[in-house]
Amino acid sequence: MKVQLLPSTFNNCGAASSSQHLTCFVIDDTVAVDAGSLAMAASPIQQQQVRDIVLTHAHLDHIAGLPLFVDDLFPTLSSPVTVYSTESVIETLERDVFNWSVYPRFSELTNDNGPVLVYRTYRAGDAFTVKHLTFRSIEVNHRVPTTGFLISDDQATIAISGDTAEMDEFWDAVNQAEELSAVLLECAFPDELEELARLSHHLTPTRLKSEMAKCTRTDCRFYVVNLKPMHRETIVEQLGKLNIKNLEPLEVGKIYEW
Ligand SMILES: [Zn+2]
Numbered sequence: 001m002k003v004q005l006l007p008s009t010f011n012n013c014g015a016a017s018s019s020q021h022l023t024c025f026v027i028d029d030t031v032a033v034d035a036g037s038l039a040m041a042a043s044p045i046q047q048q049q050v051r052d053i054v055l056t057h058a059h060l061d062h063i064a065g066l067p068l069f070v071d072d073l074f075p076t077l078s079s080p081v082t083v084y085s086t087e088s089v090i091e092t093l094e095r096d097v098f099n100w101s102v103y104p105r106f107s108e109l110t111n112d113n114g115p116v117l118v119y120r121t122y123r124a125g126d127a128f129t130v131k132h133l134t135f136r137s138i139e140v141n142h143r144v145p146t147t148g149f150l151i152s153d154d155q156a157t158i159a160i161s162g163d164t165a166e167m168d169e170f171w172d173a174v175n176q177a178e179e180l181s182a183v184l185l186e187c188a189f190p191d192e193l194e195e196l197a198r199l200s201h202h203l204t205p206t207r208l209k210s211e212m213a214k215c216t217r218t219d220c221r222f223y224v225v226n227l228k229p230m231h232r233e234t235i236v237e238q239l240g241k242l243n244i245k246n247l248e249p250l251e252v253g254k255i256y257e258w
Pocket of ligand 1: 142163
């Protein structure tokens with residue numbers, strides 16, 4: 001399984017930087033998990049192949065690229081872009097984004113080949129198939145309804161927490177998975193912003209350490225994602241001091257193979 005966190009920011013020279021404003025993972029160049037920077041950073045092959053997008057939740061940093069992605073592809077789509085999400089996320093998208101005021105309601109529009117945007121709903125706890133991948137959704141603990149996932153192909157399984165604070169069900173799933181290559185965990189804020197992390201249901205390095213104490217696995221690697229760009233260096237430094245084996249920030253843009 002090939003997984004890439006697409007870039008979303010630029011350095012002084014205009015090249016992709018290591019900071020992460022937006023969240024979009026592309027798996028095997030064909031399936032996206034969240035669509036934060038999908039329109040802006042997808043490679044030509046990803047733009048050509050990705051038609052299935054699985055959403056964790058409806059926060060802007062996870063969906064910002066979705067309207068633009070459908071817009072870019074509108075005249076050329078021979079099959080619709082399919083968004084997989086919970087009912088509440090679809091309601092939010094249709095009410096607050098694809099409402100003709102913020103952006104066109106693509107779910108009502110067609111091109112010469114038919115619909116351009118369709119939805120498939122899943123409920124937290126459901127398992128479903130997207131292309132060659134099996135998703136098992138797990139409700140996590142964020143300010144809005146959010147799911148994490150166990151994602152498997154025929155060779156590997158990875159876990160993605162999504163945006164979250166403390167959680168138990170996710171760790172049960174991680175601990176019980178037959179085989180697991182990598183766990184991608186959020187850590188949005190540094191320790192000094194503990195109060196903000198608590199209010200917004202995110203993790204800090206210290207809280208991440210408590211979370212990882214719930215994990216009984218020793219056979220997989222742990223990667224940290226969703227570090228707020230303004231605090232990235234501090235968070236990385238604080239994570240380093242935790243001395244947790246096999247824990248490192250996921251590199252933006254790098255292609256991981258599991
Ligand atoms: Zn969020």
